[in-house]
Amino acid sequence: MSNDAIAVPAPGANSKSSFLPLAMIAGMFFIFGFVTWLNGSLMPYLEVVLALTPFQASFILFSFYIAVTVFSLPSSWIIRKVGYKNGMAIGLATMASAALIYIPAAKTHWFGMFLVGQFMMGAGQTLVQTAVNPYVVKMGPEESAARRISIMGILNKSAGIVAPIVFTALILGGMTGHPTTTPTPEEIEQMASNLVLPYIYMALVIGAVAFLVKFSSLPELESEDDSSEKLPLRGALQFPNLVLGVIALFLYVGVEVIAGDTIGAYGRSIGFSNFSILTSITMTCMVIGYILGILLIPRVISQQNMLLVSAALGVFISLCIVFGSNESTSISSLFAFLGAPAIPNTILCIALLGLANAIVWPAIWPLALSGLGKYTATGSALLIMAIAGGAVVPVIMGALSTVIDRQTAYIVMTPCYLFILFYAAKGYKLRSWK
Incomplete structure (x- = not known):
């Protein structure tokens, strides 16, 4: 982040x-x-x-x-x-x-x-x-x-x-x-x-x-006085695209952290031997997503539509994790000709979330800050604080795993992606609470 x-x-x-x-x-x-x-x-x-x-x-x-x-x-x-x-x-x-x-x-x-x-x-x-x-x-x-x-x-x-x-x-x-x-x-x-x-x-x-x-x-940079620091917080909260963007970013950071940081622990729990390097696969998928974003936005697809596709992909993959098989390696077998190791479908789906996640952070920021004017700095501070999602959402998933099994606990990601999907489809367009 x-x-x-x-x-x-x-x-x-x-x-x-x-x-x-x-x-x-x-x-x-x-x-x-x-x-x-x-x-x-x-x-x-x-x-x-x-x-x-x-x-x-x-x-x-x-x-x-x-x-x-x-x-x-x-x-x-x-x-x-x-x-x-x-x-x-x-x-x-x-x-x-x-x-x-x-x-x-x-x-x-x-x-x-x-x-x-x-x-x-x-x-x-x-x-x-x-x-x-x-x-x-x-x-x-x-x-x-x-x-x-x-x-x-x-x-x-x-x-x-x-x-x-x-x-x-x-x-x-x-x-x-x-x-x-x-x-x-x-x-x-x-x-x-x-x-x-x-x-x-x-x-x-x-x-x-x-x-x-x-x-x-390294040259020093001079800070300029930011008069927006004196603006009341409630002024920024009048913008639905910002408030909903903060919520979307909070949920996004949570699912990004889950995809990158729980994959190893999940792999160990189902007996996958090389569990400690699984984060590398998620990050590889994210790098591929970054590159695709650089190549496609805005030449082929707008950042709003890319966010929409990413969120829909996140919903689909998160459901595949919950209902997928820990025994089947059918997805990785498609790449066996490249020398890819056999990886259970559920693990590979967690890694593939990196592809869905890559463009979400850079896409939400401009949409959330659009039209804020003098409240832009305040909006930026609120968006930064949304990184707390990386602290809260994994804990919710961890608590859920004590009630249901570890695999089913990944269902916590589905409503997160659904909210991001709503934001990409409609939330970012809202300019008034009325």
Whole structure:
């Protein structure tokens, strides 16, 4: 996920080439994706090591994503006080410190400490993203900003492909296979110990990037006073397209997180051996969706119609997950000639949600902010806070899985996509509550 860019003046005409700043920013977007989508691999391992229920494991996601909502506004205040570059360095240092918390958490098997680490990681990332997004817009011609944003999005999701593979290689070092069955106490202890190394590496890399940012020649951006901050919130709430857009984005982030971060835990629950790299498949589908969006919008299809298609596809796939077979691999067999492994249909459908999800975030934003005028900044803040859906919706699904079976609990996604479908068909057009 990435926060909306803040409107700031462009650097002066005599600024240095934007290549190095953009390269640094690209690296940070890769780090964001690596950290965010690592949750999909972390969840199933913590379920094993800490003997968590699906409901308890859902708080791994809750603690990470709720930090985005809690720290969105404080992050803007910090940046106004210390500047964009220092804000990025502070946020990265916070993320590096958070990575170190996972080490005693793994050694002590203390779930509460894992949650503290997740919350700090989310808070640090929120600060960095609030600072870094303006650079994507301003470090180049404004008419090509959308292209740069799309490239950063692809980098973010590409990191989600790499993270599970790297994480799994480190976690399974010295082990004979994935713990799909009840592990022995010795295996649990080894898995807990193996959790340490990935987070040591992460702390070192993120800490080094924080140091580079702090002492780099990255140009500072000047914030302009935003008079809309003094506007009453109720003024923004008079726009149905905004309010309904916030709800749609809240539900979307929830289903995006479910598709990316629960697929590994679900794969383990049905005995799929390579469960920890399944997030990579979801992210691959999202990257394909991004590319299709770049190629098709608006040449072939409008963003409104693309949102409509994406939501309808989400409804269909979510129902296929609920009513699909955990034994059949008929879908993946269609690609056997490419060397694709046999994957149960339900797992592959969860991954295919990445294709349905890719265009939803960039499509909702312009529709929700359309016609807001002086309330645009307030609307943007509300849309950012909708990222809390990534904290709430997976918890609802986790709670539902304790009442019904884990597969049927995915039905929670269907009404989410139905609301997004309504928004794409009618909700975005509404300009008055009367």
